[in-house]
Amino acid sequence: MLLAVDIGNTNIVVGLFSKDKLIQKWRISTDINRTEDEYSLVIRSLLKDTRIENAIFSSVVPDLDNTFKKLIQKYYRITPLMVCYKMNLGIRIKYSRPEEIGADRLVNAAAVAQAYPLPAVIIDFGTATTFCYLDKKKQYYGGLILPGIPLMLKALHLGTAKLPMVEIKETDFIIGKSTVESIQSGVFHQTVGAINYIVDLIRKKYSKKAGVILTGGLGKLFCGHIKGRSMMDPDLTLNGLNIIHGLNR
Numbered sequence: 001m002l003l004a005v006d007i008g009n010t011n012i013v014v015g016l017f018s019k020d021k022l023i024q025k026w027r028i029s030t031d032i033n034r035t036e037d038e039y040s041l042v043i044r045s046l047l048k049d050t051r052i053e054n055a056i057f058s059s060v061v062p063d064l065d066n067t068f069k070k071l072i073q074k075y076y077r078i079t080p081l082m083v084c085y086k087m088n089l090g091i092r093i094k095y096s097r098p099e100e101i102g103a104d105r106l107v108n109a110a111a112v113a114q115a116y117p118l119p120a121v122i123i124d125f126g127t128a129t130t131f132c133y134l135d136k137k138k139q140y141y142g143g144l145i146l147p148g149i150p151l152m153l154k155a156l157h158l159g160t161a162k163l164p165m166v167e168i169k170e171t172d173f174i175i176g177k178s179t180v181e182s183i184q185s186g187v188f189h190q191t192v193g194a195i196n197y198i199v200d201l202i203r204k205k206y207s208k209k210a211g212v213i214l215t216g217g218l219g220k221l222f223c224g225h226i227k228g229r230s231m232m233d234p235d236l237t238l239n240g241l242n243i244i245h246g247l248n249r
Contacts, residue, residue: 111240125216
């Protein structure tokens with residue numbers, strides 16, 4: 001079995017692969033104050049007696065890099081692969097400072113390069129909302145980084161005296177008839193507008209044929225609102241980890 005772990009700023013996604021097939025996945029909260037022993041209790045309770053033969057992880061939280069490396073070495077007697085731009089990712093990086101690219105963005109690009117028609121725009125809805133562009137030659141050009149929806153909602157709540165913290169949802173109305181509806185409509189339609197505007201700019205600049213691949217917890221809210229060819233893939237990052245592991249055995 002392959003243990004694949006994607007460490008994000010808000011959540012850590014754990015996946016279990018058998019012969020390149022994702023058979024189970026879990027999501028746990030990110031906490032930089034947890035030790036490897038504390039995280040191991042959570043992860044071992046999820047995996048139970050599963051025999052782990054290989055492991056790979058990506059991380060955008062440097063404080064947890066050694067925590068997970070030690071965890072996997074200590075409890076599974078495996079030296080895990082940690083994703084970085086120097087590995088074989090199945091793509092060519094056309095980025096002036098590749099060491100600055102988030103590992104999650106590289107993993108998503110590796111997955112799209114192998115599994116989807118190119119060129120493509122990849123949109124990942126996490127703590128930040130990221131856009132990446134891959135051309136038909138599997139060249140990774142970089143992209144854009146926007147504040148994620150959770151950050152926007154939190155900023156509205158903490159930066160004002162009266163606006164409440166609300167849950168984002170797809171809305172079929174424009175004008176909200178309450179404060180909650182007004183925030184939901186504003187953030188939802190702002191995001192839809194930003195996505196379509198940015199994708200349109202990328203298509204005009206690079207390729208009119210570029211499709212759009214969405215991933216991340218909130219991606220499903222927006223897939224039906226994007227102009228042109230688009231698809232939602234909730235397991236894109238985990239599948240990318242599996243692909244990279246296969247390329248670097």
